[in-house]
Amino acid sequence: MKNLLLKGGRIVDPANHRDEIGDLLVVDGRIDQVGVVDTSSIGGDYEEIDCTGRLVLPGLIDTHSHVYQYVSGRFGLNADLCGVRSGVTTLVDQGGASCMTIPGFRKFIVESSASRVIPFISAYLVGGLEGHFYPELYRPECSDVDATLMAIEGNRDIVRGIKAHAELGGFNRWGVSVMEKAAEIGRRSDLPVYIHFGQLWPLPEEGGSDVDPDTILSDVVKLLKPGDILAHPFSRHPGGFVTTTGKLHPLVKEAVAKGLKVDVGHGSHFSYETARIVLEEGVLPDTLGSDMHGYNTSVPCPSGTPDEHPDEGHLFKGAVKFSLTSAMTSMLALGVPFDHVVRMVTTNAARMLGMEGELGTLSPGAEADISVLADERGQWQLRDNEGTRVVADRLLAPLFCVKSGVLYEADADILPEFMVA
Incomplete structure (x- = not known):
């Protein structure tokens, strides 16, 4: 577990009515600050990750x-x-x-x-x-x-x-x-x-x-x-x-x-x-x-x-x-x-789940559960098992998540790859 600064992402947190570009600081496995962040209290003891153009969501x-x-x-x-x-x-x-x-x-x-x-x-x-x-x-x-x-x-x-x-x-x-x-x-x-x-x-x-x-x-x-x-x-x-x-x-x-x-x-x-x-x-x-x-x-x-x-x-x-x-x-x-x-x-x-306030939130003080996604624009072909095809102009894909303050890369080989329409 290390302190993390997620920098410049689009932070979307429905629990706190938040949708803005900003930073998110994780300290000791918990969300410390969201939006405008002051890192002076922890000095240089953190890893900075550029999240520009990414979605930063509750886990x-x-x-x-x-x-x-x-x-x-x-x-x-x-x-x-x-x-x-x-x-x-x-x-x-x-x-x-x-x-x-x-x-x-x-x-x-x-x-x-x-x-x-x-x-x-x-x-x-x-x-x-x-x-x-x-x-x-x-x-x-x-x-x-x-x-x-x-x-x-x-x-x-x-x-x-x-x-x-x-x-x-x-x-x-x-x-x-x-x-x-x-x-x-x-x-x-x-x-x-x-x-x-x-x-x-x-x-x-x-x-x-x-x-x-x-x-x-x-x-x-x-x-x-x-x-x-x-x-x-x-x-x-x-x-x-x-x-x-x-x-x-x-x-x-x-x-x-x-x-x-x-x-x-x-x-x-x-x-x-x-x-x-x-x-x-x-x-x-x-x-x-x-x-x-x-x-x-x-x-x-x-x-x-x-x-x-x-x-x-x-x-x-x-x-x-x-x-x-x-x-x-x-x-x-x-x-x-x-x-x-x-x-x-x-x-x-x-x-x-009866776990409001515990999960699904980026509130300061909450356990650091965070998902960071790519949010791409273009045209991709989606298909169901009936053979019906639709075209998506927006594609969400996982990059990494933070669970209880620990960062995990989204490297599962079962994740789908999408065909450009």
């Missing part, structure tokens, strides 16, 4: 990651690869750990990573094993409300929410039974429930589906409380925010008015066409998670894990690379205002 928060490495097989990525080495200081792991495996998650992920990792505990006994490759492990009998509540109470210092699934394949098998248990865990723990929408599993081969995808949102929303989070609004799969007729589900705006939150949860099922439908109806997601995992990212596959996935759309196979900052670029290309995009990955994310 980015990825609200949807999968980083229970090794324990969740091919599914879990290395936390620091997705975190500090990608310019992101904080990762929310969505459902990797369960009531049975949360001690290992604390020991080997939370305590061993340079990145800050915050678990949303799974509502299922097995957590995120192999990305829910085996659907029968996620039936109602494989969810234990009391055991999960006990695990939450024993880990209140790190657990900030619950992860559950409301997708067509699960509803066709078990209806709302699992979701009822997840909602009960959320109510009794007073933590937010984060809900996956879409087609995580293929439907059972025998008999097909008896479920109308457009009824799933209605069945789930009535179980939820204000502050719970609806994920994947831009999914290309049925059963979410856009109906089978290509219109915004009529319940979405009612759910938002009720106090439910929306997280992009980008992932490999992200669709520009779906995103346009939702955004044109005036529905603006609150937070932005990348939803990167071992099936949709170009990383070596651990030995002994499946070569395929039941949902072919999850597989990388030369598909589109993405990251949290590339997801921010996608939002800008779709017309989401810059200031809102920054809030999605800073103040709004901190609020979702």
Whole structure:
């Protein structure tokens, strides 16, 4: 750890209503001064970094990651690869750990990573094993409300929410039974429930589906409380925010008015066409998670894990690379205002975690969590896994971050490269 002077960057800090060109001084791992800086109190004991033309933001928060490495097989990525080495200081792991495996998650992920990792505990006994490759492990009998509540109470210092699934394949098998248990865990723990929408599993081969995808949102929303989070609004799969007729589900705006939150949860099922439908109806997601995992990212596959996935759309196979900052670029290309995009990955994310004032801020005295991004102008081609292409005239890319006062270069080899349009 060394004292740092970030010089001449565009400092954007929604928590303090700050957007200006200025300097930022880090002393002893904490933010000391922002804007006009006087270094006389520390003499020459600092490293100066020229941030001219760069964005200096509160440390980015990825609200949807999968980083229970090794324990969740091919599914879990290395936390620091997705975190500090990608310019992101904080990762929310969505459902990797369960009531049975949360001690290992604390020991080997939370305590061993340079990145800050915050678990949303799974509502299922097995957590995120192999990305829910085996659907029968996620039936109602494989969810234990009391055991999960006990695990939450024993880990209140790190657990900030619950992860559950409301997708067509699960509803066709078990209806709302699992979701009822997840909602009960959320109510009794007073933590937010984060809900996956879409087609995580293929439907059972025998008999097909008896479920109308457009009824799933209605069945789930009535179980939820204000502050719970609806994920994947831009999914290309049925059963979410856009109906089978290509219109915004009529319940979405009612759910938002009720106090439910929306997280992009980008992932490999992200669709520009779906995103346009939702955004044109005036529905603006609150937070932005990348939803990167071992099936949709170009990383070596651990030995002994499946070569395929039941949902072919999850597989990388030369598909589109993405990251949290590339997801921010996608939002800008779709017309989401810059200031809102920054809030999605800073103040709004901190609020979702109940960590306002602790994360997502550049306030003097706060722990020095900072992300510095390149902010380029030009024309770049973006593509989703449906083959839809859009042209971005603004590209955000990570350069480095400062986590708890320590500087990390954004050198992860999983970061995407963009084609000039």
